[in-house]
Amino acid sequence: xxxxxxxxxxxxxxxxxxxxxxxxxxxxxxxxxxxxxxxxxxxxxxxxxxxxxxxxxxxxxxxxxxxxxxxxxxxxxxxxxxxxxxxxxxxxxxxxxxxxxxxxxxxxxxxxxxxxxxxxxxxxxxxxxxxxxxxxxxxxxxxxxxxxxxxxxxxxxxxxxxxxxxxxxxxxxxxxxxxxxxxxxxxxxxxxxxxxxxxxxxxxxxxxxxxxxxxxxxxxxxxxxxxxxxxxxxxxxxxxxxxxxxxxxxxxxxxxxxxxxxxxxxxxxxxxxxxxxxxxxxxxxxxxxxxxxxxxxxxxxxxxxxxxxxxxxxxxxxxxxxxxxxxxxxxxxxxxxxxxxxxxxxxxxxxxxxxxxxxxxxxxxxxx
Amino acid sequence: xxxxxxxxxxxxxxxxxxxxxxxxxxxxxxxxxxxxxxxxxxxxxxxxxxxxxxxxxxxxxxxxxxxxxxxxxxxxxxxxxxxxxxxxxxxxxxxxxxxxxxxxxxxxxxxxxxxxxxxxxxxxxxxxxxxxxxxxxxxxxxxxxxxxxxxxxxxxxxxxxxxxxxxxxxxxxxxxxxxxxxxxxxxxxxxxxxxxxxxxxxxxxxxxxxxxxxxxxxxxxxxxxxxxxxxxxxxxxxxxxxxxxxxxxxxxxxxxxxxxxxxxxxxxxxxxxxxxxxxxxxxxxxxxxxxxxxxxxxxxxxxxxxxxxx
Numbered sequence: 001x002x003x004x005x006x007x008x009x010x011x012x013x014x015x016x017x018x019x020x021x022x023x024x025x026x027x028x029x030x031x032x033x034x035x036x037x038x039x040x041x042x043x044x045x046x047x048x049x050x051x052x053x054x055x056x057x058x059x060x061x062x063x064x065x066x067x068x069x070x071x072x073x074x075x076x077x078x079x080x081x082x083x084x085x086x087x088x089x090x091x092x093x094x095x096x097x098x099x100x101x102x103x104x105x106x107x108x109x110x111x112x113x114x115x116x117x118x119x120x121x122x123x124x125x126x127x128x129x130x131x132x133x134x135x136x137x138x139x140x141x142x143x144x145x146x147x148x149x150x151x152x153x154x155x156x157x158x159x160x161x162x163x164x165x166x167x168x169x170x171x172x173x174x175x176x177x178x179x180x181x182x183x184x185x186x187x188x189x190x191x192x193x194x195x196x197x198x199x200x201x202x203x204x205x206x207x208x209x210x211x212x213x214x215x216x217x218x219x220x221x222x223x224x225x226x227x228x229x230x231x232x233x234x235x236x237x238x239x240x241x242x243x244x245x246x247x248x249x250x251x252x253x254x255x256x257x258x259x260x261x262x263x264x265x266x267x268x269x270x271x272x273x274x275x276x277x278x279x280x281x282x283x284x285x286x287x288x289x290x291x292x293x294x295x296x297x298x299x300x301x302x303x304x305x306x307x308x309x310x311x312x313x314x315x316x317x318x319x320x321x322x323x324x325x326x327x328x329x330x331x332x333x334x335x336x337x338x339x340x341x342x343x344x345x346x347x348x349x350x351x352x353x354x355x356x357x358x359x360x361x362x363x364x365x366x367x368x
Numbered sequence: 369x370x371x372x373x374x375x376x377x378x379x380x381x382x383x384x385x386x387x388x389x390x391x392x393x394x395x396x397x398x399x400x401x402x403x404x405x406x407x408x409x410x411x412x413x414x415x416x417x418x419x420x421x422x423x424x425x426x427x428x429x430x431x432x433x434x435x436x437x438x439x440x441x442x443x444x445x446x447x448x449x450x451x452x453x454x455x456x457x458x459x460x461x462x463x464x465x466x467x468x469x470x471x472x473x474x475x476x477x478x479x480x481x482x483x484x485x486x487x488x489x490x491x492x493x494x495x496x497x498x499x500x501x502x503x504x505x506x507x508x509x510x511x512x513x514x515x516x517x518x519x520x521x522x523x524x525x526x527x528x529x530x531x532x533x534x535x536x537x538x539x540x541x542x543x544x545x546x547x548x549x550x551x552x553x554x555x556x557x558x559x560x561x562x563x564x565x566x567x568x569x570x571x572x573x574x575x576x577x578x579x580x581x582x583x584x585x586x587x588x589x590x591x592x593x594x595x596x597x598x599x600x601x602x603x604x605x606x607x608x609x610x611x612x613x614x615x616x617x618x619x620x621x622x623x624x625x626x627x628x629x630x631x632x633x634x635x636x637x638x639x640x641x642x643x644x645x646x647x648x649x650x651x652x653x654x655x656x657x658x659x660x661x662x663x664x665x666x667x668x669x670x671x672x673x674x675x676x677x678x
Contacts (some may be wrong), residue, residue: 077521081573107522113552113677128522133475135500153601154471155621161472177617184438184469186525186569194526194597197637198651200604207608214602214616245500280593301613308618 001243003269004071004170005267006255006262008052010060017068019263020270023249024065025104027073030090039115039190040080042087043073044106044182044191046130050256055098062099075126077183078107081361088113088315095122102146105129106183111143120144126168127151130183131348135292139162144271149251152178152233155309163245170249172306174265175232175257176368177218217303223368228264230254236269237286239276242307255368267294268341388527396664397429397465399589399671405451408432408459415674420511420593424659424670432456433671435466437497437517438650438678439598440474441606441624443467446484453490462513463492467501469519471621477502482509495565496520506559515563516556518591521549523569525595527640527653542572544660544666549574553586563587565671568655568663575666589669592660594645594652594676603649632676645676652676 002022007013011212013024027043029051041047052058062070072094074087087110094100103119105111108130116121123146125131125140131148140148147168150159163169178185179195187194195215200208215220220232232253235242242250250273271292272285281290290296302308398412411430413421434452436442444452449465456463465485467478485492490564494512496502497519505514513664530573553564553576564586603678606624607615628648635644635651643654654676664670 005623078521078569078571079548080571081543081548108520108552109549113556116551130469130498133470133498133500135474135503136473136498137500139499139503153620158471158473158621178600179602180598181469182653184519184596184600185598186522186596187528188526191526191528191639194528194651197639198598198645199636201635204604204608206612207604210394210607210612211604214607303620305617309621348388355457 001247001251001273002250003240003266003273004249004253005059005266006257008050008255010057010064012259012262013064015259015263017065018139018268019266021068022135023069023071024061025071025073025251026052026058027059027075027254028055028058028094029308030086030316031055033327034087036078038055039082040083041076041188041190042079044075044077044126044189045073045255050177057134058100059098071102071104071124071125072109073104073126075106077128077129077186079110084110084113088117088119091119092117095119104149115143115145121146123147124149126183128183129301130181132162134157134162134164135165137162141166151181151183152306153181156245156307157309158237159242159247160245163247168238168248169246170251171235171247172233172253173235173250173269174252175220175230175234176253177233177306178271179215179218217298218367221298221304223260225264226294227292228260229268229292230257230261230265231295231298232304232368233306234289234304236272237282237305237331238291238310239272239285240280240282241310254368261368280360337355370411381509384537389669396425396566396667397425397430397669398427399433399678400429400461401433401466401671401673403675403677404529405434405448405455412670412672416593417654419657420660423661424592424672425664427510427670429459429461429619430669431462431464431493431671432459433464433495435464435495436678437466437468437495437519438596439603439624439628439648440470440477442466442628442678443474443477443481443625446481446488448565449481449492450488450490453485453488453492456492457490463490464495464515465492466517467497468496470501473621475504479676482512495563497511502559502645503560510560514559514561515565515587515589516561518566518596520552520564521569521574523566523571523574525567525569525597527595527597527642527644529570530629530656530659542568542570542660542662544572546573546576548572549576552585557675561586561670563589565589565591565669567591568659569595572663572666577665577670583667587669588667589671590663590667591671591673593654594673596657597644598652599653599678601649605646605648608664628678647676647678650678 004023005016007019007026024186028049029042031234074239102122102124104124104126108125123145127149130151149170224231275285369586413424422651495515495517497517578588579585590656601620602616605628632647645652
C-alpha cells in the first residue's frame with residue numbers, strides 16, 4: 001500500500017517524499033479556463049487555495065516526484081456546456097506531455113469522453129462517483145479505468161464486497177470528512193460548506209448538539225492540531241484490514257492545507273503503515289498513533305474513525321460522549337482569532353460550533 | 369424570495385447528435401409521488417402547494433411513484449410495494465419504483481424486492497440511481513422498464529446560488545444546453561434506458577431534447593416542486609435512535625426503522641430564503657417558480673411530490 005499525498009506546489013514534493021509519500025495528487029485549472037467558463041471550478045476544491053499555480057510547476061512536481069506517480073484532479077461533479085471537450089484536450093496534454101500518471105474524474109460525461117479518447121487506462125474514478133457496491137464497480141471496470149477511489153462513508157465489510165478484482169482501489173485514510181455523501185451533495189463550497197450551517201432544529205435538543213459535534217470532528221476538530229498532527233477523520237487503525245482487502249492506495253486529504261499539516265499527516269500515516277506492515281493489530285496502531293499525536297480522548301470513543309467497524313470485534317470501548325475535551329492540549333494553528341474548542345464539554349454545550357462560525361465562507365470548513 | 373440573476377440565455381441547439389429542433393413539450397404527463405398509499409387525486413396538481421397549481425399545465429396522470437431515491441432503508445417491503453403496484457394497475461397507471469444509491473446489502477435488497485414483485489405479477493418501471501442497480505436490472509430483471517434517476521444527474525443544485533453575486537454556479541439561469549451529457553444519454557439509451565429524470569439543477573441540459581418523431585431518444589421527467597440539495601449516510605434522525613456516542617459514522621450500515629416516515633421537518637437557514645426540509649438523510653428545498661417555469665418546455669413528464677420525502 002502506498003500513501004497518496006496531496007500537494008499544491010513543487011516545493012512540497014521533497015518534504016512529503018521524506019515523510020513517506022508514495023504517490024501524489026494535485027489539481028490545476030487549464031490555461032484560459034476562466035475566460036471561457038467563468039468561476040466554474042474544474043476540481044472539487046477551490047483552485048485559488050488548492051490548485052497548482054501553473055503547468056510549469058506541475059512539470060516540476062512530476063520531475064521531482066519521479067518515480068512516484070502524480071495524479072491530476074479533474075473532479076468537479078459537473079461542468080458547464082462546452083467544458084468537456086476542453087477538459088479532454090487538457091487531460092491528454094497532462095498525460096502525454098506533462099507526464100501525469102492518471103486523471104481523477106467524477107463527472108460521467110467527462111469520463112465517457114476520456115474513454116472515447118482511449119484514456120480510460122489513465123483514469124481514476126473519483127470518490128464523488130460513489131462506487132459503493134460490486135455492481136457499480138463492475139460498471140467502472142467495464143469502462144477500462146484503472147482505479148476506483150472509494151467514497152468516505154463505507155464500512156470495511158462493504159469495501160470487502162465492493163473491491164472486485166480487475167481494478168486498483170484507493171481508500172480514504174486521513175483528514176477532512178463530509179457530513180453528506182460528497183458525490184450526492186449538490187452544493188458548492190464556493191458558498192462555504194453547506195453542511196456547516198445545517199441544523200436539525202432547536203426542538204431536537206441534544207441531537208442537534210451531537211450533530212454539531214460530529215460535524216466538528218469531520219472538520220478536523222475545528223482545524224486543530226495536536227503536537228503538529230491534524231485531528232481529522234482517520235483510518236489508520238484499519239490499515240491491516242485495508243491491506244487484507246487489497247487496497248493499493250491510502251488517501252491523505254487536504255490539498256489546500258499548509259505544508260506542515262500535510263507533512264505531519266503523511267508522517268503519521270507512515271508510522272502507522274510501517275507498523276501495519278510488520279503485523280501490528282489495530283490496537284497496537286492506535287496506541288502508536290496516540291503516543292505520537294496525543295489526543296487519546298478522540299480515539300477512545302472512535303470519534304475520528306473513518307472505519308469504526310474496525311472495532312466491531314469488541315476492542316472499542318463505547319462510552320457516553322462526555323470526554324473532557326475542554327482541557328485537551330490542542331493547538332489551532334491557523335485561525336487564532338476564533339475559539340478552538342467548544343465552550344465546554346461537548347456533551348452539555350449548546351455552543352458547540354467552533355468551526356462553523358469563526359471564519360468567513362471562503363475559508364470555512366476544509367481550509368485547515 | 370431570493371432574487372434571480374439572469375445572464376443571457378443561449379437558445380441555439382448545440383447537440384450534434386440530436387439535430388432536431390429544440391424539444392418543446394407539446395403534451396405533459398404526470399407522475400405522482402404520494403407520501404402514503406392514498407387515492408391519487410383526479411387533478412395531479414392537487415398534491416402541490418397551492419401556489420404551484422396555476423404554474424403547472426394540465427395533463428393526465430400516467431404513473432404512480434413509490435420507493436426511495438435517497439435511502440435504502442426507505443425502500444418498501446414486498447407487501448407495500450405490491451400494494452402500490454396494484455393500486456397503480458387499478459387506476460391504469462404505471463407503477464414506478466424509485467431506488468437509491470446502494471451498498472452491497474442494498475443491492476441484494478433491491479434484487480429481492482424485484483424478485484418478490486415478479487412473483488406477485490408486478491412489473492414496475494424502475495428508477496435507478498446507482499450503476500450497480502442498473503446492472504442488476506439489465507442482468508436479472510431485463511423486462512422491467514428502466515429510468516435514470518435524478519442522482520445520475522450530478523449537476524449542482526445549490527440553493528444559495530439563487531441570488532446575485534453567486535460563486536461558481538449560475539444563479540438560477542440554467543442554459544438548458546442539450547450538448548451537456550450527450551454521451552451519457554447515448555450510453556443510457558444503449559443500455560435500454562427509457563427516460564432520464566432530474567430535479568431542477570443550475571445548468572439545465574441534462575434532459576436533452578427528448579424523443580424524436582420516431583420515438584428514438586430518451587423520455588424526460590422533471591421532479592417538482594422539491595429539489596434535493598444534499599444527502600448522505602450520516603443521517604441525524606437515525607443517529608437520534610442511538611445513545612450518545614453512537615449513530616452517524618458509526619451506524620452507516622445499520623438498518624434503520626426510518627423514524628423519518630411522516631412529514632418532513634422544516635429547516636431554517638440564514639443563507640437562503642428558499643424553503644427547506646429535512647426528509648431523513650436528505651435536505652430538500654422548494655425551487656423558485658420562475659426557475660421551474662423555464663424547465664417546463666424541456667420535459668415530457670412532471671413527477672409531482674406530495675412532500676419532500678427521501
